[in-house]
Amino acid sequence: MSVQKTAKAGGFGNWRSKMINPVLDKEFRLRMRSPRAMWTLFFYLLAIGLISLSAIYLTQELSGRSGTYNPEESRVLFYFLSFAQLGLISFMAPGLTAGVISGEREKQTLNLLLTTQQSSTTIILSKLLSSLSFMVLIVISTLPIYGIMFLYGGVSPKQLLLVFVFYLFMMLVLGSFGILFSTLLKRTMISVISTYGITLFIYAGTAILFFIMLSVWQQAVNNQGMTTSSYTWIGHILALNPATALYSILEPSFSDSVYTINRWNGGQTKGAPMALWQEFMIIYSVLSALALWLSVRKLRPRLKKK
Amino acid sequence: MENIQVNYEETVPMIQIRGLSKSFGSFQALKGIDLTIAKGTVFGFVGPNGAGKSTTMSILATLMAPDSGIAMVDGFDVTKHPHEVRKRIGYMPDFFGVYDQFKTMEYMHFYGASYGIPKAERDELIPNLLELVNLSDKKDAYVDTLSRGMKQRLCLARCLVHDPELLILDEPASGLDPRARIEMREILKELKTMGKTIIISSHILPELAEMVDEIGVIEHGLMRAIGNVNEIQNRLRVKRYLHIRLLDKMDEAETFLRDRPHVNKLLREEDKINVHFGGGDEEQAELLRSMMSYGFEIVSFSEAQSNLEDVFLEITRGGADPS
Ligand SMILES: Nc1ncnc2c1ncn2[C@@H]1O[C@H](COP(=O)(O)OP(=O)(O)OP(=O)(O)O)[C@@H](O)[C@H]1O
Numbered sequence: 298m299s300v301q302k303t304a305k306a307g308g309f310g311n312w313r314s315k316m317i318n319p320v321l322d323k324e325f326r327l328r329m330r331s332p333r334a335m336w337t338l339f340f341y342l343l344a345i346g347l348i349s350l351s352a353i354y355l356t357q358e359l360s361g362r363s364g365t366y367n368p369e370e371s372r373v374l375f376y377f378l379s380f381a382q383l384g385l386i387s388f389m390a391p392g393l394t395a396g397v398i399s400g401e402r403e404k405q406t407l408n409l410l411l412t413t414q415q416s417s418t419t420i421i422l423s424k425l426l427s428s429l430s431f432m433v434l435i436v437i438s439t440l441p442i443y444g445i446m447f448l449y450g451g452v453s454p455k456q457l458l459l460v461f462v463f464y465l466f467m468m469l470v471l472g473s474f475g476i477l478f479s480t481l482l483k484r485t486m487i488s489v490i491s492t493y494g495i496t497l498f499i500y501a502g503t504a505i506l507f508f509i510m511l512s513v514w515q516q517a518v519n520n521q522g523m524t525t526s527s528y529t530w531i532g533h534i535l536a537l538n539p540a541t542a543l544y545s546i547l548e549p550s551f552s553d554s555v556y557t558i559n560r561w562n563g564g565q566t567k568g569a570p571m572a573l574w575q576e577f578m579i580i581y582s583v584l585s586a587l588a589l590w591l592s593v594r595k596l597r598p599r600l601k602k603k
Numbered sequence: 604m605e606n607i608q609v610n611y612e613e614t615v616p617m618i619q620i621r622g623l624s625k626s627f628g629s630f631q632a633l634k635g636i637d638l639t640i641a642k643g644t645v646f647g648f649v650g651p652n653g654a655g656k657s658t659t660m661s662i663l664a665t666l667m668a669p670d671s672g673i674a675m676v677d678g679f680d681v682t683k684h685p686h687e688v689r690k691r692i693g694y695m696p697d698f699f700g701v702y703d704q705f706k707t708m709e710y711m712h713f714y715g716a717s718y719g720i721p722k723a724e725r726d727e728l729i730p731n732l733l734e735l736v737n738l739s740d741k742k743d744a745y746v747d748t749l750s751r752g753m754k755q756r757l758c759l760a761r762c763l764v765h766d767p768e769l770l771i772l773d774e775p776a777s778g779l780d781p782r783a784r785i786e787m788r789e790i791l792k793e794l795k796t797m798g799k800t801i802i803i804s805s806h807i808l809p810e811l812a813e814m815v816d817e818i819g820v821i822e823h824g825l826m827r828a829i830g831n832v833n834e835i836q837n838r839l840r841v842k843r844y845l846h847i848r849l850l851d852k853m854d855e856a857e858t859f860l861r862d863r864p865h866v867n868k869l870l871r872e873e874d875k876i877n878v879h880f881g882g883g884d885e886e887q888a889e890l891l892r893s894m895m896s897y898g899f900e901i902v903s904f905s906e907a908q909s910n911l912e913d914v915f916l917e918i919t920r921g922g923a924d925p926s
């Protein structure tokens with residue numbers, strides 16, 4: 298009897314200790330205890346609340362038919378909110394993750410953690426998971442606002458779900474980049490700046506790159522009579538941009554128009570091989586996996602020499 | 604996988620360091636250190652600032668890779684089997700932080716869990732450890748409300764949570780007031796009786812002297828001397844310090860002493876003369892005889908026990924004045 302009992306308890310303990318390892322447990326506790334967590338949540342909700350209120354007000358004003366049922370308006374509102382939320386997430390994720398390792402290094406707790414039995418993978422993934430959980434909590438707390446739009450219609454639950462999956466993915470991507478910089482760079486300040494720098498590049502840099510490439514190639518086509526189809530690859534630059542990827546979720550036809558850019562004369566336009574956001578996810582899955590792998594490798598000094 | 608431990612039965616030393624070197628940029632912090640510490644030894648690691656004590660200890664704690672040479676803990680190479688090494692060591696860095704939002708108990712539980720100790724075991728173990736370091740009454744206090752000395756003791760308790768065989772303590776007594784130092788020393792003595800091997804670095808040599816079995820003196824990244832305190836004293840032929848007290852004729856005695864053989868240096872105090880003496884027992888006896896026959900009224904003629912501090916200063920050429 299007693300043997301069975303201990304075996305069972307052990308089994309449960311194992312399951313629990315696998316699900317919630319000490320580092321994760323610590324991260325959860327400490328994060329929720331810090332006043333910063335509360336302020337982050339507070340300002341996030343305040344920002345998203347203000348944005349949606351003004352958006353509602355504006356759409357009502359512009360259409361001039363206040364208070365009436367209008368799915369079209371509701372859809373515009375949904376788009377607007379989706380982008381606003383993406384912006385807020387992109388602003389929050391680097392701030393929450395770019396200090397997780399360097400912060401411990403600065404507080405001189407990292408060495409103690411590194412001499413325990415916890416593996417580098419456990420430490421890195423726990424840091425990521427706890428940051429993600431906190432962000433998910435925040436984003437879920439904004440769901441009631443989306444409820445308003447469901448009342449008016451114009452948005453399908455499937456679309457909403459996809460948008461939330463996309464948010465989760467963005468948190469994962471920016472979170473991995475933040476953790477990588479936090480591992481590689483000694484100072485949190487520099488890590489935070491670098492992570493915001495990368496984030497800015499992902500948004501603005503890729504957009505600028507796209508427009509430069511576009512104008513260069515268009516000129517080349519005009520001057521040398523090249524075929525227009527030779528530069529459809531430029532559309533793929535937009536697959537690096539989260540904003541356009543999100544737009545392709547909201548407007549599925551956008552993917553086709555991007556990949557078949559400027560084929561104004563041909564009727565033989567083929568559909569895009571995959572949606573823009575799908576390509577986005579594939580590219581960034583690889584990048585963030587790479588970032589996490591590097592973080593795990595670089596957390597502890599390399600001891601073995603070849 | 605079974606046979607990664609080189610097994611020499613009981614004879615495998617707790618620490619084995621061979622030709623360990625480490626550079627930071629062009630600066631050579633360790634220049635080939637050799638050190639062997641047997642199991643159950645309390646080893647005092649002394650040396651001036653920047654000698655390489657913390658660097659050596661970090662390498663032993665698997666936090667830093669050496670450039671060349673090997674370091675083994677209980678037969679495990681620190682670079683090849685860091686996981687096995689971490690199981691066996693409790694490391695207390697010279698500077699460390701705490702998670703201030705944790706309560707003392709949670710802090711201990713976190714590290715206990717990080718070493719894979721099941722909850723039930725921790726529940727029993729942690730109160731005992733807090734008892735050992737006299738922090739039982741602070742078990743529900745937030746860590747950031749603890750004083751520096753308490754944090755230091757907490758960190759020591761943390762080192763012990765997985766019952767390591769080897770304790771690597773980098774200046775565990777730094778920043779503590781005299782009373783707290785005595786407490787720290789008592790704790791270390793208790794750990795010694797528990798059979799732990801301890802390597803402890805410190806600048807507070809007299810305090811180390813009575814509890815360490817061996818000392819190792821490191822300077823500029825090289826081991827200058829290893830052995831027990833007396834051995835080292837002899838090997839380095841540390842000069843003797845004689846305290847001579849006289850009833851009167853102090854000035855005369857001073858002139859007299861100055862001309863004697865083996866007298867290197869004189870230091871006059873109100874009622875006594877301190878002599879920096881280069882000779883051995885026989886020369887010392889001869890000196891006393893000559894003073895007596897000259898007619899000095901000697902109250903006391905004693906050899907000052909040159910303590911660890913003197914040894915240290917002597918070895919590192921920081922100065923040679925008796926204290
Ligand atoms: N991370 C580092 N980067 C560059 N130099 C370092 C680093 N760590 C140590 N050093 C240098 O290596 C030398 C040895 O340092 P170490 O900390 O081992 O000395 P120590 O014996 O512990 O001194 P102390 O008694 O002051 O603690 C010093 O000159 C120090 O400047």
Ligand SMILES: [Mg+2]
Pocket residue numbers: 656657658697773
């Ligand atoms: Mg040091």
